[in-house]
Amino acid sequence: MLSIGVLAKRTGTKVQTVRYYEQIGLMPEAERSAGGQRRYATAQLDRLAFIRHARQLGFSLEAIRELLDLSDSPERSCAEVDAVARRQLSEVEARLARLEALRGELQRMIGECHADRVADCRILEVLRDHEECLSDHGAPQP
């Protein structure tokens, strides 16, 4: 049985984060030692590793909850898992497109400014005057 500290270290998680995952029901309620400290078996280590890895791939906690539920019912169709992963991929692709547009805009803005004084700065001018903006980017990225 592992303490929360060892569990956290082995999965690259902070101790508070493990407790937070328990609190929101992503990790099951841990067994306790006689003195009330959390004790974990290997199954919990695997579960936490799964969660961290999925987080690193940008999955939301909600998506991870879904994936964990699916992985608990091995006879179900894999299509649902596929759908969650594809949804995640398309979110990543959307963010990429947006960031690429932003990069272009920033590069243009920076490239245009050859002034010395703030008064003549093209960067501030572009920011001040929305009309000079090539595109409307919608909401700021998440």
Place this chain on the structure above:
Amino acid sequence: MLSIGVLAKRTGTKVQTVRYYEQIGLMPEAERSAGGQRRYATAQLDRLAFIRHARQLGFSLEAIRELLDLSDSPERSCAEVDAVARRQLSEVEARLARLEALRGELQRMIGECHADRVADCRILEVLRDHEECLSDHGAPQP
């Protein structure tokens, strides 16, 4: 003089957000009508438009605060403005690189799975077993 609703609509902001910007000191305290409602002059409209545009380009509120301060002192060197913009550009580029790596990982994961049942799903397998991961991505993206 404009009401907060008109100001918000003209800049594509929510009314609450305008009040929030005032609360955190990004917008100055507004003048008030006899009955206590906020009233805005054109200068405030410009300021809010500047803020919104910078937000669309992904600048943080802190960076925007800095840019607004700089633009208030037109005799200062433009280099500082340039630095803020370049910092923002490199942040965007870092996020792009990270998202491109994620996209690759997700594509690979999805591409590998040809199973029917969850029990044989490659996607879940990859998520379960960190060793199969091509790279360590560090923290989840912001």
Place this chain on the structure above:
DNA sequence: CTTGAAGCTACACCCGCTGTAGGTCCCATA
């Protein structure tokens, strides 16, 4: 003068944690 939209304040909530305060437990060493 009425009425209903728009404004006001104050507060809670979203995500995904992170940090703190003030106390308790565990276990290696003396």
Place this chain on the structure above:
DNA sequence: TATGGGACCTACAGCGGGTGTAGCTTCAAG
């Protein structure tokens, strides 16, 4: 076996960047 100090506990506040709600008041058109 006693002790010290790290690791653990709960409870709660805070981050960024807003958004939503409740329960009022004000404004302006008809």
